[in-house]
Amino acid sequence: MMKKLTKTGLILLLGMMMLLVACSNEATSQEGNNEPAGQEESDDQYLILATTTSTQDSGLLDVLVPMFEEQTGYMVKTIAVGTGKALDMGNKGEADVLLVHAPSAEMELVENGSAINRQLVMHNDFVIVGPKEDPAGIKGMTKVDEAFKKVANAAALFMSRGDDSGTNKKELAIWKKAGITPEGKWYQESGQGMGQTLRIASDKQGYTLTDRATYLVHKDEIELEIMVEGDPSLLNIYHVMQVNPEKFEKVKAEPAEAFVSFMVAEEAQQVIKEFGVDKFGQPLFFPDAGKDEKELGL
Amino acid sequence: MDMIWEGIVQAFVMIVTGDPEIFEITWLTLKVSGTATLISLLIGVPLGVTLAWTRFPGRKFLISLVNTAMGFPPVVVGLWVFLLLARNGPLGELELLYTPTAIVIAQSVIASPIVMGLTSAAIMQVDEKMRLQIRALGATRRQMLLLVIREARFSLIAAVIAGFGAVISEVGASMMVGGNIKGYSRVLTTATVMEVSKGNTEVAIGISVILMTLAYLVTLFLTMLQQREVKG
Numbered sequence: 001m002m003k004k005l006t007k008t009g010l011i012l013l014l015g016m017m018m019l020l021v022a023c024s025n026e027a028t029s030q031e032g033n034n035e036p037a038g039q040e041e042s043d044d045q046y047l048i049l050a051t052t053t054s055t056q057d058s059g060l061l062d063v064l065v066p067m068f069e070e071q072t073g074y075m076v077k078t079i080a081v082g083t084g085k086a087l088d089m090g091n092k093g094e095a096d097v098l099l100v101h102a103p104s105a106e107m108e109l110v111e112n113g114s115a116i117n118r119q120l121v122m123h124n125d126f127v128i129v130g131p132k133e134d135p136a137g138i139k140g141m142t143k144v145d146e147a148f149k150k151v152a153n154a155a156a157l158f159m160s161r162g163d164d165s166g167t168n169k170k171e172l173a174i175w176k177k178a179g180i181t182p183e184g185k186w187y188q189e190s191g192q193g194m195g196q197t198l199r200i201a202s203d204k205q206g207y208t209l210t211d212r213a214t215y216l217v218h219k220d221e222i223e224l225e226i227m228v229e230g231d232p233s234l235l236n237i238y239h240v241m242q243v244n245p246e247k248f249e250k251v252k253a254e255p256a257e258a259f260v261s262f263m264v265a266e267e268a269q270q271v272i273k274e275f276g277v278d279k280f281g282q283p284l285f286f287p288d289a290g291k292d293e294k295e296l297g298l
Numbered sequence: 299m300d301m302i303w304e305g306i307v308q309a310f311v312m313i314v315t316g317d318p319e320i321f322e323i324t325w326l327t328l329k330v331s332g333t334a335t336l337i338s339l340l341i342g343v344p345l346g347v348t349l350a351w352t353r354f355p356g357r358k359f360l361i362s363l364v365n366t367a368m369g370f371p372p373v374v375v376g377l378w379v380f381l382l383l384a385r386n387g388p389l390g391e392l393e394l395l396y397t398p399t400a401i402v403i404a405q406s407v408i409a410s411p412i413v414m415g416l417t418s419a420a421i422m423q424v425d426e427k428m429r430l431q432i433r434a435l436g437a438t439r440r441q442m443l444l445l446v447i448r449e450a451r452f453s454l455i456a457a458v459i460a461g462f463g464a465v466i467s468e469v470g471a472s473m474m475v476g477g478n479i480k481g482y483s484r485v486l487t488t489a490t491v492m493e494v495s496k497g498n499t500e501v502a503i504g505i506s507v508i509l510m511t512l513a514y515l516v517t518l519f520l521t522m523l524q525q526r527e528v529k530g
Contacts, residue, residue: 057492057495059496062480077482078480079477092386093385093386195494217497218497250386
């Protein structure tokens with residue numbers, strides 16, 4: 001009996017030990033995988049990229065990040081959160097570089113010295129999507145704040161992100177412009193990412209504001225159509241910026257600077273230009289490096 | 299229904315074709331949760347035994363705390379581990395945030411109270427008279443400990459199963475402290491969440507099938523260990 005128990009215990013222990021050993025091996029080999037041979041310094045050289053869910057969920061970063069890692073040997077730790085959270089991480093020095101889409105909130109970081117080297121990367125646009133029946137009758141409208149007013153007046157269901165993301169900030173700015181404080185049973189907050197919010201809006205057949213890229217990615221599995229598009233104020237602009245290493249001593253300066261340069265360089269811009277064309281028949285993002293925000297019609 | 303079926307098909311495709319990314323994610327999941335379970339055993343079993351055998355003021359209060367901790371929401375544990383490991387947190391120097399190690403730490407914290415609570419319950423169940431008898435027969439403390447542990451082995455393996463089950467199915471903490479970084483700290487649960495928000499429902503279902511299969515296989519192995527003892 002005793003022997004059997006010892007044996008069982010040994011097997012269990014051995015199994016666990018093997019796991020432990022394998023795990024520590026993995027940690028080293030993992031990092032090894034992410035760098036080209038011969039660039040040893042990258043073992044401890046990584047950067048934390050705080051970004052919005054749309055860049056990850058659209059698959060764009062799955063193309064760009066490996067390119068950057070290949071070129072520089074730095075490893076990128078991509079943390080995809082809402083823009084609000086990403087900016088907050090930048091403001092606390094918890095990330096090294098930010099790729100976000102809330103220009104006025106970004107300027108606050110630049111002004112308080114948390115962010116430097118802010119560069120325009122790309123844009124796409126926001127659209128209002130809604131059920132085919134269009135209960136508020138907004139389809140084809142060109143003024144987005146007028147459309148929001150009609151939704152509110154009709155008390156038609158509107159699904160907000162409610163998560164302080166870039167899209168949420170945009171939506172709230174439009175309500176403000178329309179002079180409406182959205183509240184009541186018709187206005188609901190999902191508190192989730194864009195993909196999830198689209199699904200919920202589709203299930204409940206409500207309206208929502210979404211970036212075009214996420215909408216195109218989910219188009220086939222939801223029952224929502226584009227209602228309003230093309231208003232200049234619906235422009236969705238992405239900037240990349242470094243978190244200021246002089247303000248936060250733990251922030252990695254060189255990898256972050258390399259990432260900013262990479263994003264606005266010719267090669268990455270070309271990838272952005274072509275990304276999604278084969279799958280969706282249209283680009284998800286439009287490259288803008290070197291342009292001025294004003295050229296985009298703001 | 300179509301979607302679910304496609305997902306199951308997708309799972310088989312991913313397993314049969316040996317999709318390297320899925321394999322890597324599955325392997326990491328097994329290692330991270332396995333290591334966390336092992337650590338929770340090293341912490342939880344001795345503490346559980348001590349809690350069961352010693353008598354001191356405030357013991358019942360402590361047990362109630364451990365029992366509460368058994369049901370701690372993983373996301374709360376994740377938040378606290380995040381705050382500890384964050385760059386500007388107390389352990390920021392270690393640069394452990396957004397690493398697989400960070401997930402192991404969070405999962406160990408989640409599983410330890412479970413192992414501890416179930417261990418102490420299992421040991422307390424062993425008849426006190428038996429302990430006295432063992433002592434009377436001249437066993438050393440160590441021998442007695444081994445005997446009592448053997449007596450409680452079914453419940454102890456159940457504790458391992460419960461601990462492992464809790465951490466392998468946990469997503470909140472892994473997301474928060476691991477960051478779901480592709481090819482580095484992405485585990486099956488965080489990959490599922492991401493694929494859903496990417497709109498790849500079939501892939502998400504496929505991954506979840508793999509996760510359930512993995513959890514089942516590990517539990518099956520442990521159950522066989524447990525039941526083999528019954529025959530003996």
